[in-house]
Amino acid sequence: MLRLIAAGAALLAAAPAFSQASLHTCFACHGANGVSSLPQIPSLAAQPAFYVMAQLVLFKNGRRQNEQMSPMAQPLSSDDLRPLGEAIEKLKPPPPAASPVDPEKWNRGKAIVAREFCGSCHQPDFSGIENAPRLAHQREDYLKKALLDYKKGARVGYGNAIMPEVAAALSEADIADLAHYLAHFRKRP
């Protein structure tokens, strides 16, 4: 995997303009067609272009940090980011998590989603829009990681995204339930 990342980075440096190749660089870690099969690494498929660009800008200017992503985002110019975001948005959304549904967790997660009005920004079908990412069928472990990062203050929102405040009010058990529900969204127990 590291070799692939290095190769990808070299490729980006050599050809700063967006190409199909740079999308394949993303796929190296984020999975074929942007559906991730690696722990803690999110699926990118069908994320809103705005969200993708915003997060890459945060990585680029150091406000969001990650060993792999920070250097990857570094060479990307505005002209690279826009088509990259648009291409990712057009990918086919990921399928529901294959793991079995835990009915109690799923139901608790559903109740938290209603209580916190998650669908207000993330859309009722959790397909995401603009600055609010797609949550439906995201990897369960990544959803957990993202919410915990917000809760711990390890991650900022782009713009006025209010996730640090929302996540701060959630317990770790809430976060686990939410992640389970969203990863298995519409996969009724």
Added chain:
Amino acid sequence: MKTAFALSALAAAALAAGPVLAQDKKEEPFWAVGRPKGAATAKMAPVPSNPVPTPADKLPISKMRLPKGFKAEVFASDVLDGRGMREGDKGTVFVSTLFVAGKIYALVDEGGKRRVKTIAEKLFLPNGIEFKDGALYVATPKEILRYDNIEASLDNPPQPVKVYDQLPGEVPHGWKFIKFGPDGKLYVPIGAPCNICEPDPEKYAQIMRINPDGSGREIVARGVRNTVGFDFHPRTGELWFGDNQRDWLSEDMPQDELNRVTKIGQNFGYPYCHSGLMVDPQYGWGKDCKSYVKPAALLGPHAAPLGMRFYTGDMFPAKYRNAIFIARHGPWNRTQKYAADVVVAYVDARGRVSRVEPFLTGLVQNNRYLGRPADVLVMKDGSLLVSDDHNHAIYRITYSGPR
């Protein structure tokens, strides 16, 4: 109202203060304080600007609607977070930024194309700029700086001189719009440090003025919540200002205000009376709107009037002379988006607003913004520049119809 931020106060503060400390119970951001709980309000937040500048050929020029004879074109693109504008003596257009960039730019004409030069950076919310006698003034929530002889040194700007550092410095409504008046004094607003509260009136919710050396502070207008644009009537010299009213009261109230100062020290109502129409449900008990100066015009609920200028050029038809062009940023604190336009307020001979009409429209589509005007600038040639901090671009409006 407006709390026009593309990047949040929180984010900007984090940027300035270094790494965010781990903490479990986060305070709400200031704009969210008092938000009623519910599905409709949960998604209301200051609208983030596009993460990357829109390329010149994708800017919404073809969507813009203007009166007959007017034309819009791209003046400059790739102006990240560009907001306030001033023209220098030698034709340089200076541009301020707010939450995203923390920079000041100089736009330099290079054979009809504008090059964007960064002349200052790592500034905290440097929204306020002014140009006078060869110097560029920059105001942050805390202080006012002066860059002397700036147009001669755009590639190597001088160290700024500190003009004034006695501003409160808080983030909420602490960013500035500054302008010299016909009296040679620098007018500086200090907004309310909150959505709605009862701050010390000697310190906040006012427009004050100082001498160019920072001395002689004097309050000019009181009861001002958050003005991000004002100008002086070209004939009477009177100060006119936009004021962004409180949030979370309702979808359609209060309405943002256009105000006229006819006497030094007049009170415009905040936090007791809004829009000249209603007392505040919390702070308005025992108060009466009759005690405060009524707005000269209402500009719409949460419409967010930002930059405004009297039209003093020769290019536009005569009816625009001494009328006020006002950039309305468009609401975040409202379910249905609207405005995101430039309107014209016509002022009659008695100093009253006879009407307010749309000028540049077409930037709201499917309840989303295609662009958001943040400031207007009347150029020496009579054309009008409009900054758009959603697309990070500046447009130029010209007139070539019958006169």
